[in-house]
Amino acid sequence: MVSQLLDLYHALPVSPWLLVLGAFVGYHAVRTVYLIYFSPLAIFPGSKWAALGEYWEAFWNIGLRPGHKGQTLFKLEEMHNRIGPALRMGPNEIHIYDPAFYHELYKPGSKYYKDPSMHKVLGAPSSTLAESDPIRHKQRKAPLEPLFSKKNILSLEPMLMNHVDYCSERFDEFYKEGKPVSMEWALKSLAMDMVSQFAFGQSLGALAHPEFKSLPVRVFREYLPSLHVIKAFPFVRWLNNLPLWISKYISETVVMGHELEQFASRRIDEYLAASAAGKTPSFPTIMEKLLIPIPEKGYAVPSKGGLRDEILTTVSAGDDTTGIANMVTLFNIVNNPQIHSRLLAELKTVMPRPLDHVEYLKLEQLPYLTAVIREGLRYSSPAASRTPRLVPPGGVTLPDGRFIPAGTRVGMAIYHIHYNETLFESPRTFDPERWLAEPEVVKERLKWHVPFSRGARSCLGINLAYMEMYMAIAYLVRRFELTLVDTTEKDMAWDDMVVPQFHGELKFLTKRRVD
DSSP states (O other), rough: OHHHHHHHHOOOOSOOHHHHHHHHHHHHHHHHHHHISSSGGGGSSSHHHHSSSSSSHHHHHHHTTTSSSSSSHHHHHHHHHHHOSSSEETEEEEOOHHHHHHHHHSSTSSSSSSOHHHHEEESSSTTTTTTEEEEEHHHHHTTTTTTTTTHHHHHTTHHHHHHHHHHHHHHHHHTTTTTOOEEEHHHHHHHHHHHHHHHSSSSSOOGGGGSSHHHHHHHHHGGGGGGGHHHOOOOHHHHSSSHHHHEEEEEEEEHHHHHHOOOOOOHHHHHHHHHTTOOSSSSHHHHHHHHHHHHGBBBOOHHHHHHHHHHHHHHHHHHHHHHHHHHHHHHHHHHHHHHHHHHHHHHHHHOOSSOOOHHHHHHHHHHHHHHHHHHHHHHOOOTOOOOOOOTTTEEEEOTSEEEEEEOOOOEOOOHHHHHHTTTSSSSSOGGGGGGGGGGHHHHHHHHTTOOTTTGGGOOOOOOOHHHHHHHHHHHHHHHHHEESSSSGGGGGOEEESSSEEEOOOEEEEEOOOOO
């Protein structure tokens, strides 16, 4: 039998390897023609490259220089304005720009579910954030929802205030040395210490770093942009299985992934050891709640890997986004003297002296501060990228009559809602006044104010994020004369690297106020 096969092999007029190559080329030629011209999604305009794979998105997102990376979000905006509200994003993905569809896609009880294949590739696969099954997602959220309730978050006010006070002391040190503060690093460190103490009962001490560049803050800041690479080239994630001493020569992304996992694992071990010794915090923490099963709600304590993924996503989500929102808001306050003067005057009504403290609930009631924070969240859109979902069984027909089959990935971007001129007049202007209009007008605008998304998948940390923003903005503006140093609006331009990555650096001199 073997000899007969060998005779057949030698009798072939061409090399079998050429046949294999021909079959490979033929398959991809047929696939290309089908995807571009005959696929059910071929009715949607867009780049031909986008129809074939991740190549088009990777081309616009992966780069080395500011303005030459993270551009898919802005390219989509330009294309939508030019050729329509629904574009081909991939072999099986459509991107929508029509605001009316947003509340259909992300409404409570939506049947549009997360794509498990996408989220498993991007990391933390066993976290609540990555869970695609709606029943398991609800079970995973069971211990976290009451923890993030406003009532519980209010109990964290003294702890958060301690971090704001310490941040102020560190600003004093910079001023005495005649050095400006790099606000992105400082505000991310502030957010990191707040959310890590809530997670573990003990902060990571990011504010204590001489330049606010502790390892956790650096790793989170540098790792998130690598998700563009992982999405386009999933094999990078598989390199995690290699020994670290090998992978560090291949991919910096893999090394950062290892560092994140080791960081979370160490903190979990430390918490478990402290808990076993009876040393628990005086306030409820994320780790404490994750370690208590809730059988009646289907929640079981995750494995250590599950705990690690939960902590990674929680700390990451609470660090970069809040830090960026505070940073962008502060820049626009200081860069607009009228806004700054009006806000400072309002803050003085509840804090007559610069070192005064005031209850968070009173800060919440200040109308102009509230308007500034709402506008800061709209303008910064710190989680700007699209969040795709899968079309449910039966498919969906768009308002213009075009049909999207079941199983198609479809998504929209928060940035495209917040910067839509039909929803917000002059969206590229930082204007708190838009939130001080007639109540009916504000109510309609709030319908499209979606920095934390909407529906069952909206950000659990919304109450914590608001408290952090109110306290950081109010106290830093009231306590310090903030003077811009070598920073212009061009420096605040950004690329979408999962979270905004800025072209320059925001630096302030931080002189204490005397009145």
